[in-house]
Amino acid sequence: MEFLQPTSWGEALAAKAARPEAVPIAGGTDVMVELNFDARRPDALIDLTRVPDLAEWAVDGSRIRLGAGVSYTRVIDELGDPLPGLAMAARTVGSPQIRNRGTVGGNLGAASPAGDSHPPLLAAGAEIEVASVRGVRTIPAGDFYTGVKRNALAEDELIAAVLIPQAAGPQQFSKIGTRNAMVIAVASFCISLNAADRTAGTGIGSAAPTPRRAIDAEIFLAGALAEQGLWESRADLPESVVSEFGEKVRAAASPVDDVRGTAAYRLHGLAVMARRTLTWAWDALQTGG
Ligand SMILES: Cc1cc2nc3c(=O)[nH]c(=O)nc-3n(C[C@H](O)[C@H](O)[C@H](O)COP(=O)(O)OP(=O)(O)OC[C@H]3O[C@@H](n4cnc5c(N)ncnc54)[C@H](O)[C@@H]3O)c2cc1C
DSSP states (O other): EEEEOSSHHHHHHHHHHHTOEEEESSSOOTTHHHHHHTSSSOOOEEEEOOGGGOOOOEETEEEEEEEEEEEHHHHHHHHHTHHHHHHHHHHSSHHHHHHHHBHHHHHHHHOOOOTHHHHHHHHOOOOOEEEEEEEEEEEEEHHEETTTTSOOOTTOHHHHHEEEEEOOOEEEEEESSSSSOOOOOOOEEEEETTTTTTTTEEEEESSSSSSOOHHHHHHHHHEEEEEEETTHHHHOOOHHHHHHHHHHHHHHHOOOBTBBHHHHHHHHHHHHHHHHHHHHHHHHEEEEE
């Protein structure tokens, strides 16, 4: 197996163009598992850890441009304020060792329906910046996941960064697992309340072939809050709004039975997580959090 080690972004894109079958490796926490279990035997790996640009993040207007190679540990330590949903999700990933190596770009590359980055990226309205020697394009997170462990990358493209709007209100993430650490989600959910433009964002994980938004639930919630003047008054949420939101999130999912849980449990859990995260986020809005 060849091990290609570009030291610049230009070299990395040239390597991917010349060898489209080569597998990029960032933290290696997915790739090395696949190699060790012989699930994959690529002719070449492209090591991205020596490309400095990928490990950087920067403020880009109202968004954070998060380099694909930024680790979960850095998201937690450095980006909790502008990206609270992603930081909460990052805290639930694996163990400290996995969080030190694992990256958001790697989570997107793997595109597992259970990946923890995806619900907060969907809820925040993130875009994925991808590049090849042919140029750069951005893909809304909602269009990036194309099937189970499949994404919208062309064979010569690499993920450069994720463009994530800075939070304009409270965000909450919740994940069901069989224990508190080192656990792949049975189901997960993220909500973003955007007080500035009076919209709500959602992201569902591990309860459909791809991570996905609950669009009807978003529209319902933003409409109910507007109709009842709640964005202004910040009065307590009516129970009917909370429970209807939970039902609409449940209706957006299409889970399967598998070793981690049944479809029925996932649907039930999603409705519970949707109600809880909405309540937590609304509490934060009421108290100015
Ligand atoms: C013990 C253990 C626990 C785990 N727990 C969790 C968990 O709780 N939650 C969770 O979501 N995941 C978990 N994972 C999975 C893994 O850690 C994450 O998916 C992580 O985000 C992968 O990032 P990485 O940098 O290690 O990716 P890699 O393993 O380096 O790459 C993953 C995939 O992305 C591709 N890739 C990487 N970078 C790029 C790029 N810039 N452009 C294009 N393609 C790219 C690779 O080719 C590969 O297909 C766990 C893994 C292990 C081993």
